[in-house]
Amino acid sequence: MPRAGLNHAVVVNLAAQVVDDGGPRGFAELSLAKVAAKAGVAAPSLYKHVGSLADLRRDVALIAVRELTAAGTSATVGRAGADALHSLATAWRSYAHEHPGRYAATQIGPDPEDPADARLREAAAESVQVVGAVLHGFGLPDDRVIDAVRAVRAGIHGFVTLELGGGFRMREDVDQSFTVLLDMLVAGVAALATSDTLLDHDATGSHR
C-alpha cells in the first residue's frame, strides 16, 4: 500500500487538469470521483486534503482567476491606451481558448458574506483592477471610470462566453468580430473621457 504523495496543492492541480480535460463543461462536471481516478486513489482519500467538493471548486476557481489576472498584467506591461486594451482583451480571450474549463471557473460569483470566499473575492477584485489600470490611461473623469470598466468587462466576458458556448456560427469571422467589438469599446471609452454628446448621461438617473 504505497502512498500517492498527495497534498492540497497537488489535488487542486489535478482538479484543474480534470476541468481542462472536460472542455467548456469541464468545470460544471468536475467531481471528486474524477479527481480521485486521476490521482490513482480512492475517492474518500481526497478528504485528507480537501474539505469538500465545493471547497475544491472554489480552489480551482481561485487559481483560474489568478492565472487570468497574471495573463492580463503581463500582456499590458509597457502598453497604454487602445494598445493596452487590445492586448489585455486578447490575452483574456486566449486564456479562455486554451483553458475553457478554467475560464468557466472564473465565472463563479463569490458569496459577498461567506468568509470562505474571501480569497476568491480578493482575487476577483484584483483582476478587475487590471481593467481599471488600463482604462486609467484614457483620462476618464472619476465618476465615469466604473461605468467604463463595467462596459469593457461586459463586452469581453460576454463575447468569450458566447464564443465558448458555441453561440456564434461561422467560426472563420470570429477574430474580426472581436476586433470590431474592441474598437467599439475603445471608441466608447474615449468618447466617455471627452463627454461626447451621445454619451452624456448624468448620475441623477434619467433612465428606469
Add this chain to the structure above:
Amino acid sequence: MPRAGLNHAVVVNLAAQVVDDGGPRGFAELSLAKVAAKAGVAAPSLYKHVGSLADLRRDVALIAVRELTAAGTSATVGRAGADALHSLATAWRSYAHEHPGRYAATQIGPDPEDPADARLREAAAESVQVVGAVLHGFGLPDDRVIDAVRAVRAGIHGFVTLELGGGFRMREDVDQSFTVLLDMLVAGVAALATSDTLLDHDATGSHR
C-alpha cells in the same frame, strides 16, 4: 390513489418554477426530485412525461429562450435605431432580473450535431434574429452586420451575466452603467455603418 393530472407541458412549467425559485443557481440545481416534490408525485412518475433530466433541462431552456425572444420582439415593435436597441436591451435585462434561473437556462449551448437540440438551436437563432432586425435600421453594410450583432449580444449578455453573478459591487450605479454601455454600443454600431476611421478594419485579418 388520485391522479395528479400531469402532462409534458405541466411538468416543464413546474420545472421552470423550480428554476425560478432557485435564483441564479436555480438552473444548475434543477433536479427531478425537486420537480416531483412540487408536483406532489414520486420522482419516477415524471418519466411518464419526460425522457430524462437532460431532456427536461433542454425543454426549460427552450421556453426560456422563447420567452426572451418574445420579450425582445414586443419591446421593439414600432421602434427603430437607438430607441429600439435600448428597448430591446432593457427588456432582456428585465427578463434576466425577473427570471434569473431561466436566463441562466438560455446560456445552454445547443449541440450543433444533436438532433434533439434542433428546436433549441432554432429558437436561439430566432432570438439572434431580433438583434439583427433592430440593427438593420442602422443601415450597416452587409459584411458588418454580423460583427455588430455579435458585439451587441456580447455587451448585453456579458453585462447581465456579470450583474446576476454578483460581479458588480455598488449596486446603486448599475442602471447608469448599463445605459453607458448601451450608448457605447449604439455609437459603435453607428460608426460601423459610416466606416469611421477608428472602426475601419477590413476582412483580411490585420489582427492575430
Add this chain to the structure above:
DNA sequence: CGGGTTGGCTAATGGGAGTAGCTTTTAGGC
C-alpha cells in the same frame, strides 16, 4: 360494464458525496 391505455406507485440498481473507523507508512525523537 369491460378492457385497453395511461399515469401513478413501490422496489431496486448504480453512482457520487461525504463520514467513520481501521491500518500502514513515515517523520522525528530517543
Add this chain to the structure above:
DNA sequence: GCCTAAAAGCTACTCCCATTAGCCAACCCG
C-alpha cells in the same frame, strides 16, 4: 536503529439522486 504519533490511505457505510422494471388503479371508449 527503535518507537511512537501523526498523516495518508483504505474499506464499509449512509444518503441522495437518476433511472429502470414491473405492478396496479383510474380513466376512456365502446
